[in-house]
Amino acid sequence: MLNHGLENREYIKLPEGVDIAITPAGVVARSYAYLIDFIILGLVLIAVSSVLAFLGDAGQGLILIAYFVISWGYNILYEMENGQTPGKKRLKIRVVQDNGLPASFSQIVVRNLLRPADMLPIGYFLGLVVMLFNNRFKRIGDWAAGTMVIYEDELEARPELSKGQVHVPTVSLTTEEQLAVLAFAERHDELSDARRHELARILAESFATDENNIEWQLLSYARHYAGQVNDNTGYPPQEGKP
Template sequence: MALTEEVDTTRQYEIPEGVLLEFRLAGPLVRASAWAIDAAIRAVLYIVIGLSFSYFGGVGVAIILIALFLIEWFYPVLFEVKNGATPGKKAMGIWVIHDNGTPVTVSASVIRNLLRAVDFMPVMYGFGLLSMLFNREFKRLGDLAAGTLVVYRDNYEERSELPSRTAERPGVELTESEQQAVLAFAERASGLSSERRVELAEILSEISGHNGERAVDGIYGYANWLIKGR
């Protein structure tokens, strides 16, 4: 597979309500650029932490080692769960989502990032690069295990128009089917009567904790959070 194919490669996913989602997949080159940016940021953090605690003897060394471990393994998890993308990915206009288009969860992000150790082997992401080159969705081993995709953010955000509400993160972690139901409801909202919107929203009242129009507004807020990944 030629590397130039990454520019036009897309993935489509149809949710149960018949809404077709389309994503433009990010290939090895743009992902390598994002990784380089993140590596530079981590390097600066390592230097700052090393200089700040190097004068505290054994305690300082322990703090440095703990900080290096946390940054190396949880730097990407923190940003992916919060914004869908690390600073490097954000700079390159890409982000991480589930195969079905929903924002990446903590568990999926942890899995895909812990497996970077395998992807890195034998050197400089050799296994990860081979996996992406032989996979039509450019998935490295971590993505295959976690069920995630790396896509261009612009197309994903432009694919639909939702009722304008402040994005609100659900109080509980939603399952895949619940996320799909929330998105499907918001996608169809403009074509439904107010009575029908309330009726459908109240089916999801266990998620929102509200009834009536408050339930509708709550689902809209969750849908905007899901579509934006924050």
């Protein structure tokens, strides 16, 4: 797992060898989501209680049953579908496993059954304290269930790279280094010659290579990371025309 600086973004390597990026949701976003869910849950309970109140003494017993079922089932029902209650969906956050994969039904149940522990002694005080002392903002229920709440990042389409020769790097790069190479290739035509040479020299250090044709090499590596295949373009290109 790699941390991504001030953004608190982390890269997690899945068993399949694929890296995924996640951003843990902080206290503010989760508090707003909880407030929205609290209001919705309160309105539902008021509506159900108003209807059952007409049934007299039997209605009072049904109200207690409905309160138990709705208050405990609300979060479990929504989160087991896609990890999002209405409040979480509004804030674009969701519950996932610690490895970034969708949370299982048993994990959803455990994290919600332990809500009373997070609410000790009152108003989620203990849960908030625990969240503030870890960089993934996990409450007690999350620690027990092996879950966390992350932002539902919107996927942005990356600029299409120019076609050309594709080469596989001879050294293994970290996810952040691969992203840096891709960013260099995507912005290559927008940069001045001096800025391109400066960035290329910095990136060349990761490959332990000289600076001859390093710009062309970086572009060919970026095409590999972008999933392109060789089109038999000549190698190397003319000087200054990567």
